[in-house]
Amino acid sequence: MTTFTPSSSAETLSTVQWAAAEETPLELLGHGSKRGIGRPLQTEHTLDLSKLTGVTLYEPAELVLSAKAGTPLAEIETLLTENGQQFAFEPMDYGPLLGGEPGKGTIGGVLAANLSGPRRLKAGAARDHVLGVAAVSGRGEAFKSGGRVVKNVTGYDLSKLMANSWGTLAVLTDVTFKVLPAAETEVTLAIRGLLDDAAVAAMALALGSSAEVSSAAHLPERIAARVAGGKHGSDAATLLRVEGFGPSVVYRIDALKQLLGKAGPLEEIAGEASKAIWRDIRDCRPFADGGALPVWRVSMAPSAAHHMVMALRMQAAVDAFYDWQGGLVWLSMREDDPEAELLRGLIRKHGGGHATLVRASAPHRAALPVFEPQPPHLAGLSARLKAEFDPKQILNPGRMA
Amino acid sequence: MSGLAMPKPDADTMRRRAEIVADMRIIVPGEGVVDAANEMRAFESDGLTAYRQLPLVVVLPETVAQVARVLKYCNDRNIRVVPRGSGTSLSGGALPLEDAVLLVMSRFNRILATDYPNRTVVAQPGVTNLGITTAVEQEGFYYAPDPSSQIACSIGGNVAENSGGVHCLKYGLTANNVLGIEMVLMNGEVVRLGGSHLDQEGYDLLGVMTGSEGLLGVVTEVTVRILKKPETARALLIGFPTSEQGGQCVADIIGAGIIPGGMEMMDRPAIHAAEDFVHAGYPLDVEALLIVELDGPGVEVDHLIGLVEAIAYRNGSTTCRISQSEQERLSFWAGRKAAFPAVGRISPDYYCMDGTIPRKELPRVLAGMRELSEKYGLGVANVFHAGDGNLHPLILYDANVPGELDKAENFGADILRLCVEVGGVLTGEHGVGVEKRDLMPEMFNQIDLDQQMRVKCAFDPNHLLNPGKVFPQLRRCAELGRMHVHRGQVAFPDIPRF
Numbered sequence: 001m002t003t004f005t006p007s008s009s010a011e012t013l014s015t016v017q018w019a020a021a022e023e024t025p026l027e028l029l030g031h032g033s034k035r036g037i038g039r040p041l042q043t044e045h046t047l048d049l050s051k052l053t054g055v056t057l058y059e060p061a062e063l064v065l066s067a068k069a070g071t072p073l074a075e076i077e078t079l080l081t082e083n084g085q086q087f088a089f090e091p092m093d094y095g096p097l098l099g100g101e102p103g104k105g106t107i108g109g110v111l112a113a114n115l116s117g118p119r120r121l122k123a124g125a126a127r128d129h130v131l132g133v134a135a136v137s138g139r140g141e142a143f144k145s146g147g148r149v150v151k152n153v154t155g156y157d158l159s160k161l162m163a164n165s166w167g168t169l170a171v172l173t174d175v176t177f178k179v180l181p182a183a184e185t186e187v188t189l190a191i192r193g194l195l196d197d198a199a200v201a202a203m204a205l206a207l208g209s210s211a212e213v214s215s216a217a218h219l220p221e222r223i224a225a226r227v228a229g230g231k232h233g234s235d236a237a238t239l240l241r242v243e244g245f246g247p248s249v250v251y252r253i254d255a256l257k258q259l260l261g262k263a264g265p266l267e268e269i270a271g272e273a274s275k276a277i278w279r280d281i282r283d284c285r286p287f288a289d290g291g292a293l294p295v296w297r298v299s300m301a302p303s304a305a306h307h308m309v310m311a312l313r314m315q316a317a318v319d320a321f322y323d324w325q326g327g328l329v330w331l332s333m334r335e336d337d338p339e340a341e342l343l344r345g346l347i348r349k350h351g352g353g354h355a356t357l358v359r360a361s362a363p364h365r366a367a368l369p370v371f372e373p374q375p376p377h378l379a380g381l382s383a384r385l386k387a388e389f390d391p392k393q394i395l396n397p398g399r400m401a
Numbered sequence: 402m403s404g405l406a407m408p409k410p411d412a413d414t415m416r417r418r419a420e421i422v423a424d425m426r427i428i429v430p431g432e433g434v435v436d437a438a439n440e441m442r443a444f445e446s447d448g449l450t451a452y453r454q455l456p457l458v459v460v461l462p463e464t465v466a467q468v469a470r471v472l473k474y475c476n477d478r479n480i481r482v483v484p485r486g487s488g489t490s491l492s493g494g495a496l497p498l499e500d501a502v503l504l505v506m507s508r509f510n511r512i513l514a515t516d517y518p519n520r521t522v523v524a525q526p527g528v529t530n531l532g533i534t535t536a537v538e539q540e541g542f543y544y545a546p547d548p549s550s551q552i553a554c555s556i557g558g559n560v561a562e563n564s565g566g567v568h569c570l571k572y573g574l575t576a577n578n579v580l581g582i583e584m585v586l587m588n589g590e591v592v593r594l595g596g597s598h599l600d601q602e603g604y605d606l607l608g609v610m611t612g613s614e615g616l617l618g619v620v621t622e623v624t625v626r627i628l629k630k631p632e633t634a635r636a637l638l639i640g641f642p643t644s645e646q647g648g649q650c651v652a653d654i655i656g657a658g659i660i661p662g663g664m665e666m667m668d669r670p671a672i673h674a675a676e677d678f679v680h681a682g683y684p685l686d687v688e689a690l691l692i693v694e695l696d697g698p699g700v701e702v703d704h705l706i707g708l709v710e711a712i713a714y715r716n717g718s719t720t721c722r723i724s725q726s727e728q729e730r731l732s733f734w735a736g737r738k739a740a741f742p743a744v745g746r747i748s749p750d751y752y753c754m755d756g757t758i759p760r761k762e763l764p765r766v767l768a769g770m771r772e773l774s775e776k777y778g779l780g781v782a783n784v785f786h787a788g789d790g791n792l793h794p795l796i797l798y799d800a801n802v803p804g805e806l807d808k809a810e811n812f813g814a815d816i817l818r819l820c821v822e823v824g825g826v827l828t829g830e831h832g833v834g835v836e837k838r839d840l841m842p843e844m845f846n847q848i849d850l851d852q853q854m855r856v857k858c859a860f861d862p863n864h865l866l867n868p869g870k871v872f873p874q875l876r877r878c879a880e881l882g883r884m885h886v887h888r889g890q891v892a893f894p895d896i897p898r899f
Contacts, residue, residue, distance in 0.1 A: 084658060124573070139884055141848050143851075149825055150570070151565055152757055161856070180660065248701030301521075375593075380590075386604075388856060388859045391882065
């Protein structure tokens with residue numbers, strides 16, 4: 001058991017070259033904050049990238065930041081905050097849900113897991129903000145893609161291909177992201193007491209208005225008490241976030257109130273209190289209970305997902321809440337059976353989408369496909385792509401299988 | 402064709418042309434196969450009209466099954482295929498090959514579904530970019546990416562090129578606005594990526610397909626995200642004595658946390674050409690003209706107009722007009738939107754380039770361009786998507802003067818080298834195509850290019866789909882697959898191991 005801890009791109013390259021020549025698999029690791037996601041690995045060696053650190057370029061006026069892949073996300077976010085900027089895609093922190101410390105995770109991990117947050121609705125995910133990468137393929141070759149400018153169509157976008165590849169295609173050594181100004185003001189409008197179907201209708205109405213809602217989540221009864229330390233009570237809360245310049249936020253919140261006044265009792269939550277709610281939704285805090293019962297992350301068309309959840313409730317005991325206007329469902333099983341077949345069958349029946357088993361015991365993760373199985377032609381294409389990057393299967397082998 | 406080497410026509414395919422045409426007529430019955438030279442003439446070039454080539458045969462399928470059968474037929478017989486949407490590519494992405502079937506997707510022209518609660522439209526690839534907005538605008542929605550060819554260009558072509566437009570700084574490129582596609586691989590397999598949910602499962606093949614210039618698969622259906630139209634839009638027209646001041650103003654606007662809906666700059670030659678043409682009321686005594694458009698609720702737009710105006714004055718603007726009506730806003734844009742034809746009036750021909758640079762390098766790049774302009778003896782006018790650093794230099798030349806086209810192309814290549822040298826890229830939104838193909842090594846080394854070609858191998862191992870585009874030299878997949886690694890070398894023995 002060897003852990004390689006390179007502190008430069010060159011050392012990373014030579015480690016992978018060595019592993020490729022030996023045909024010996026490596027587990028790629030940053031801070032390990034998402035290590036519990038995916039099929040458990042049984043590699044003899046570990047490539048620890050947490051020493052490959054440093055912001056190498058940050059030009060706020062150009063809206064661009066580059067860093068070595070092992071740079072802590074927290075460090076970068078602090079730097080951005082100091083300059084009034086942010087990653088608009090609001091990368092979530094899996095730490096609390098998976099029983100780890102909060103605030104861990106590297107910038108390379110952000111891209112490899114294609115992290116996003118409640119602002120996904122308006123601003124996209126990591127894949128929408130990555131501008132360029134440098135990486136080492138499983139062939140032991142250092143390649144780059146993209147650049148440092150926000151508009152670039154030169155060659156295939158291999159940077160996006162790294163998103164959601166979970167370290168199975170290449171070892172990231174450098175990443176470049178677009179950064180954006182942080183909003184001056186944020187206010188959340190909460191509609192209280194709605195059932196899932198009324199909440200989904202209200203969110204669709206809000207998102208279909210010109211109020212530029214940046215996030216829309218629904219916390220059913222009782223789940224609502226599990227965010228922001230419970231200070232907003234346990235009544236169901238349908239939450240609409242509006243961000244921007246002060247006068248504009250006031251105007252748009254008023255417009256939403258007129259639009260949704262009949263939907264239910266309304267509350268306005270501003271500033272830090274609003275931020276705390278969205279941070280907790282982002283990090284799936286309602287299910288970060290220190291336990292290990294299975295938790296699913298389900299992505300479907302926003303108007304379809306709650307129908308699937310209702311059908312699932314007929315056959316299994318689950319807790320659920322919704323982000324992304326209803327399109328992202330976090331599901332926590334009340335018993336230790338993940339019910340993978342049942343869930344995935346119901347997703348297909350309700351218009352399709354996919355489910356990832358983000359929390360489960362190692363035996364479940366070894367026995368079940370953690371990531372959504374793909375139809376044969378697509379699975380074939382994905383396998384061929386993997387082989388073109390990592391023909392000897394040395395990078396996180398089997399993690400996404 | 403000025404010295405551009407295309408793949409050598411396959412003699413066997415050329416010999417079997419009659420048989421291939423007959424088989425295509427079986428797969429696509431009716432009017433869907435065109436093989437007469439005079440009728441194929443309409444397809445011999447795309448928006449990059451300096452290059453022309455008649456295809457082997459033109460096929461216009463109507464169904465996904467026909468697309469799949471055509472591709473499988475060609476794959477089995479080693480016949481090349483060039484896909485084409487509306488043919489508006491400015492980089493020669495749809496340039497036919499003498500021995501290739503030209504697969505024209507224009508009959509896929511229907512909107513399949515509009516879904517307002519989920520804010521999606523499902524369209525066939527031949528639907529025009531503007532056609533999507535037209536389909537949903539009665540409900541107050543629109544599709545955000547707006548390439549200037551939007552009345553003609555197809556959504557399938559937008560996916561192939563990852564098209565941008567004036568609004569992409571705020572609203573993103575095609576890649577950020579497409580949720581799903583259905584596509585056919587060269588072997589005839591039909592694959593769906595994404596859908597009406599927000600994130601695709603597995604590898605981001607949708608991200609790779611977007612901007613792949615027709616080399617990986619043929620798109621047969623596209624699901625896009627639509628947005629509610631902003632309540633209002635107003636624009637400022639700001640003139641500066643130097644391009645440095647204009648550039649600094651752009652940096653300061655962004656530094657103030659403002660992301661305008663559109664932010665465009667023009668240099669003196671472009672201002673004068675546009676003003677002579679459309680009389681938009683542009684100031685003629687400035688070196689740089691900036692159009693800043695702010696959109697959103699009226700109260701927000703008014704607030705930001707005040708901030709931008711103050712930033713402009715701080716940067717020494719000599720004129721600053723604020724649109725007071727929709728008509729006036731459109732008049733500000735009239736000159737910018739007519740910039741290309743306006744330049745067409747002052748020069749027999751022009752050649753449009755498309756580099757992107759870090760914005761702060763603008764003065765250096767403009768100065769470099771002036772030097773190159775003297776060196777080549779050709780004029781150049783610049784329009785610039787100022788917010789995202791995407792430059793469109795228009796090189797003025799006369800194709801009827803022997804040697805001028807070559808000179809213009811060399812001038813253009815030097816401009817793009819300059820863009821790469823200052824940290825930019827060869828193409829911001831027009832694509833590599835054939836035009837910038839041979840410049841790829843300016844940006845990428847052989848390892849970088851090889852890894853891109855390996856992606857191609859996963860989709861199309863025989864290099865039959867749109868060959869001769871993007872990559873300066875296609876290497877066989879078997880050769881690319883070989884590994885050369887040094888065995889047994891423990892590279893840095895002094896690192897800590899546990």
